[in-house]
Amino acid sequence: MAHRNSVPIGAIVLGVAGLIPFLGFAALAVSGTDGGLSSIGLSPRTILSAYGAVIASFLGGIRWGAAAARNGGNGDYLVAIVPSLVAWAAMAAPAPWDLRILGGLVLAWGLIDQDLPRRGLTPLWLGRLRLVLSGVAGAALLVAA
Numbered sequence: 001m002a003h004r005n006s007v008p009i010g011a012i013v014l015g016v017a018g019l020i021p022f023l024g025f026a027a028l029a030v031s032g033t034d035g036g037l038s039s040i041g042l043s044p045r046t047i048l049s050a051y052g053a054v055i056a057s058f059l060g061g062i063r064w065g066a067a068a069a070r071n072g073g074n075g076d077y078l079v080a081i082v083p084s085l086v087a088w089a090a091m092a093a094p095a096p097w098d099l100r101i102l103g104g105l106v107l108a109w110g111l112i113d114q115d116l117p118r119r120g121l122t123p124l125w126l127g128r129l130r131l132v133l134s135g136v137a138g139a140a141l142l143v144a145a
Contacts, residue, residue, distance in 0.1 A: 007125040015133045021051045022137045026144035045095060045144065052102035052141050056087035059109045059134075066121040076121075083109055096145040103141030110134025 028035050028044035037043055060083035067076035083105060090101035110130050117127035 005124050007129055011125075011129060015129055018055070019133065019136050019140075022048070022140040025051065026140040029144040045099065048141065048144055049091065049098045049102065052099070052106065052137070053087035053091050055137065056083040056090075056102060056105050056109070059083045059106070059113070062122070062126075062130075063113060063116065066116050070121045072119070072121050079112075099141045099145035103138045103145060105138075106134050106141060107138030110138065 025044040025048040028037075029048060034043055037047070060080045063072075063076055064080035066072055067080065086105050087102060090098050090105070093101055110133070113130055114127050116122040117124045
């Protein structure tokens with residue numbers, strides 16, 4: 001059985017894979033090229049913003065699931081819906097505010113969720129992994145803004 005502090009290899013692989021769209025579309029947005037996306041009516045910024053909003057909603061789901069699994073309390077359920085609502089609002093914000101809001105949200109949520117392992121609602125490794133993943137994803141969103 002894995003030690004509670006050991007990050008499962010699947011979490012590392014999938015977490016890093018989840019950074020690929022952030023890094024790839026941010027690079028395209030910063031470079032000024034669209035990688036052919038304009039031929040289908042899209043832009044790297046549009047895809048990056050949508051992906052950031054989806055991931056932000058997923059981050060709220062982590063807290064919701066942790067609260068449900070371990071009786072975290074009603075406050076956790078309330079806090080869990082914040083990323084989805086902020087991400088939804090960010091989708092309506094004009095550039096560059098859409099990516100700025102999402103970048104700030106993802107960075108902040110990596111810190112906000114650090115209480116989950118401290119309270120025993122998630123494994124200790126999840127807090128460390130979240131800091132790294134949220135740091136890279138949030139930075140990519142802000143750089144692309």
